[in-house]
Amino acid sequence: MVGPQILGKRVRHLSRYKDIAHILVANGFGWFIDEIGLADVMNLPRRLFTERKEARHSLTTYERIRLVIEQLGPTFIKLGQMASLRGDVFPAELIEQLTRLQDEVPPFPFTEVEQLIEQELGSPIHVLFSEFDEQPVGSASIGQVHRARLQSGEEVAVKIQRPDIERTIQVDLEILMDLARLAERNLEWAEHYELTDVVEEFRYTLLNELNYTIEGRNADRLRKIHENDSYVRVPQIYWDWTTTRVLTMEYVRGIKLANRQLLEDAGYDTGLIAERAAHAVFDQLLIHGFFHADPHPGNLAVLPDHSILFMDFGMVGRLTSEMKRYLAGLIVGLMRRDSDAIVRVLYRMGVVPTDIDDRKLHRDVDGLREKYYDVPFQQISLGEATADLFAVAYKHRIKIPSDLALVGKTLITIEGVVEGLNPSFRILNIAEPFGRKLLMDRLNPKKLSQMGIKSVLDLFDLATDLPKQLRTILQGLSKGQVKVSVEVPELTRMVSQFIRIGNRLSFSIVLLAFSIFMAGLMVASVLSKSPSALWSLPMTDVGAIIGIVLFVALVISIWRSNR
Structure with a gap:
């Protein structure tokens, strides 16, 4: 039975529902609409929903899911990127496709930039800034960044939110929650993984990204964490020029870590850069429990003194002391190839379903031990081992806490960054002393x-x-x-x-x-x-x-x- 509130939202957003339906049908997923029970509210021929079209497409199912997400627009792209963190909920083949989602869109006109800044900050651009580049240095689905200079002389980067993006995202989030409820009612796997809770997690994270004051506070906290670390740089936030829709921060010139050849040509020691980037992330994770959760090469740069510059603080993670102990236990279990220790941590976390086949779980975790048994410790890929552990969790329907899932994705990302800079570098060399220190701290x-x-x-x-x-x-x-x-x-x-x-x-x-x-x-x-x-x-x-x-x-x- 559909409640009046949900029915009202469906009527109000009927045009968007139809857009979503057409995109799903065009990519061979019309049957899905019928399967979750949404076909009865769509004003389209029913045969479009019941006909399965996968055979007509040369692409795999997961590739077509990525295409659907890209065609659905910015909200779904952001949520797809967040879903790529949940290797415990979605299959590895889908995770691989979700990581390819690109969050790049054409910039919006400068006239709208001027209007929004005056509306948010209370004065025209020429009063607030002595210089303001009309061409953005970067443009994404939620906002774009312009280089500018304050009247007092400081060079800054100004991030401006897209007009009407908040309303667009709110509508899509309401529709997503409706679809999740329908899926839970009609699909067994959606009910098991409590899909509405997963969507609610995504909703919370995405709405936080829409509030630039939260991003500014995240930057301030990371800046405080690294205030005594000469090898890490976090830009300063200029709060008098910052609101929920405008973020003004220090503009720092550096070379992004995405281009190893450019770094080497400029005379940088890529091995030292890799070590410092990994050290900074593990310091955030295991010591402070507050970390940059999206350390891809575009969000990291190196400065002339080889210090690491962090950028874009919309996605961060938090770990309680208890979660840090769980993480240390999993890392140590992986390092020692101790499958029993890994299973104990999973049970201690309370995430193992009551109806699980304990023998099969131990067998699959033992399979991880066998896979890495003859591999020298220094050659173990922490990212690959984490992905393997998530695959076991997915197989046995073990729902990893979202904070630890975010850690897993962060580890995979930073390992890819440092190995791109120095293929012989192994991130476990950095992880081991941090994990050992965390465990020893328990005996303090x-x-x-x-x-x-x-x-x-x-x-x-x-x-x-x-x-x-x-x-x-x-x-x-x-x-x-x-x-x-x-x-x-x-x-x-x-x-x-x-x-x-x-x-x-x-x-x-x-x-x-x-x-x-x-x-x-x-x-x-x-x-x-x-x-x-x-x-x-x-x-x-x-x-x-x-x-x-x-x-x-x-x-x-x-x-x-x-x-």
């Missing part, structure tokens, strides 16, 4: 203490909540509020017994939590190089006495109940 006394305190607090919460939750469940059972198929005699007496058991269990958890806490204090006390006043107190003696009292109380409670 301060972090051990923090983790111990967090575990204690979690256990105390469990101990506090358990009796109440157990009482609620059992009282619901006794009142018939929870339907069960088994009759239990003397339920009231059993309820009180379960509550006593729950209380005793929670008391035991408190004792365990206290023991962990004391152990954490003692470990931190031993490992700490600069003990604070806290460690000078007789914590061990006091803790031992309290622990003995709690233990005796528990024993007496059990003895009195004859258990």
